[in-house]
Amino acid sequence: MGALSALEAALEHRMAALWGRVLGKESVELLNALHAECDSNAVVCAEGRVLVPNAYDVALADGVHEELNRRGGRVGQAITDSLARHAERHGYEWAGPLAVHIARSDDVPNGRYRVASRVMPHVRADGFPHASGG
Secondary structure (H helix, E strand, O other): OHHHHHHHHHHHHHHHHHHHHHHOHHHHHHHHHHHHHHHHOOEEEEOOEEEEOOEEEEEEOHHHHHHHHHHOOHHHHHHHHHHHHHHHHHOEEEOOOOEEEEEEOOOOOOOOEEEEEEOOOOOOHHHOOOOOOO
């Protein structure tokens, strides 16, 4: 297992380096902030079972949001993938389907980004009256 952990750590380090080259230092800080948000809201439910929030909101300052838009949709997927790998490495379980929502915000306190998380329970399709049958 040690070799696998080392490989995962090396891949994560390369991903962080790539983020740093593509989007600068702020993107690596954003990934670290998402990982920290996940870690700080982890709840031990039973022995060996740790649940974490599954919905993450990332509010970006205008300039940062515009830069991400220039990079295309792959950046959002890369952010989500990084968070998923982080949780897997730590053995976390999501409280429901993982969702990362990235939005522009005029009131980001540090001028770059703000990260928040919450539990968004899975909603079954039959919970919507118009979703069932033809």
